[in-house]
Amino acid sequence: MWCTINISDEPNGCDKKYIVKTACSDATHTVFLCDIEHGFVEVLTQEDMLRRCKELNPLVEASPERLVAHVVALLDGRRDDVHRSLRPLGGVRVLALRSKLVGLLFSFEFRLQPAAGDHIYTQVMAPILATLLELHERQTCLMKLLKKKDEEIAEYKINGGQLSRRNLETPVFDEQEFARKRLELPFSADVVPDPRERLFAPVVQSLIADVVRKMDGCAARAANSDIGSNVKEEMQRGPESVTTAEENGVVNSVNSQVKTEASEAHTVSPRKKEFEAAELKNERGAFGHDVMADAKPPKLKKHNHKKALGL
Structure with missing residues (x-):
């Protein structure tokens, strides 16, 4: 959550009210500082935070968990034992925090970058x-x-x-x-x-x-609703509209095979021609000539009409 803190603005030394927010996870710690008009942010890993603690406080000995918790607690606006100051340094703003830890002076710095326009x-x-x-x-x-x-x-x-x-x-x-x-x-x-x-x-x-x-809950439900409506629309279209890539591949393979067989039907190899000629020869008979061609039509017996009438 946001909290209001007083920070001494350098070099004029006047106190100014800011709002600050921290977001901590297992991997990173994000600090966002804002005066409503401008925003500044820094994202630190736990290793970076511990390294900076050792750099600024070489004599302080404490467990990593205690050091991290102490640094985060320095941004609590309800604490009045913390001195906070903000100074420009190049293109960043340095938020310096000073307090005591186990009786020793403890200091830490957040080196804040200007936040993006929509931040x-x-x-x-x-x-x-x-x-x-x-x-x-x-x-x-x-x-x-x-x-x-x-x-x-x-x-x-x-x-x-x-x-x-x-x-x-x-x-x-x-x-x-x-x-x-x-x-x-x-x-x-x-x-x-x-x-x-x-x-x-x-x-x-x-x-x-x-x-x-x-x-966040409304956004999640809206996303799930969009996914559900897309699935319902696909189911209403029927199985013809949900042909998978694999099915398309099978259809293309079958079409290709049909085209190949049709092409082979028009292209007859010489060997196949010889085989068909041999079969035709066997059908024509053992003498190698066309039986049907040599067959003569039967002679019609002439009928003697006169003899039948007794003339």
Whole structure:
């Protein structure tokens, strides 16, 4: 979560409020520093952090886990025993932290690079805007609930119900009148000088963290929904549209074989011609001549009509 810290800006030495956020994993530690207008970030591995600790504190002896935990704790804005300063060094900003560890002076430096253009939006503004929308939705739900409660009380009174205590009776809720009165009221005294003090208070940060988790959950469900819709669409198209690459290869192989056989049917080798000629010869008979060609049509016997009539 974000927290507000006071940092002495060098070389003028004036204290300035920043917000800082740390993100730690097993492999890396990320520090993001922001004044709402500019952002700076550094990503350190645990080995880099320990090496820098030894470089700046050669006399300090502690376990790696304790050193890392101590460095991260130096960014806690609630600690008043830490001196923090920020100075430019080339193209980076050096955030110097000084405190004591096991009775010895301990110092550490974060060498922060300017953050990318969208880093402030994704890390700061997007969660704040999402929280604002979430609060608006909650207010809308509460307004509807109040109106339903008024209708419930009115029906209760119509049926003869009465309040046992008059001090619990309230006027019918008017949303527009409520909004008008809220705009007429001044802000509380601790909001006007620097809203960041309230914006990054622990209770507000807890709300922002809940909203960020809600955003991540919605994004995950949307991604799963897209995958499911694509699978459903493929299933609705039928098996013809889901032919795999392997099936395409089999079809192409069969088509190629059919084309080859058709081509061979038109191209007859000389050896095959000899074989067909030999078969034809056997059909023509043992004497090697065409039996059908030599066959003579039978002679028709002439019928003597005169003899039949006795002439």
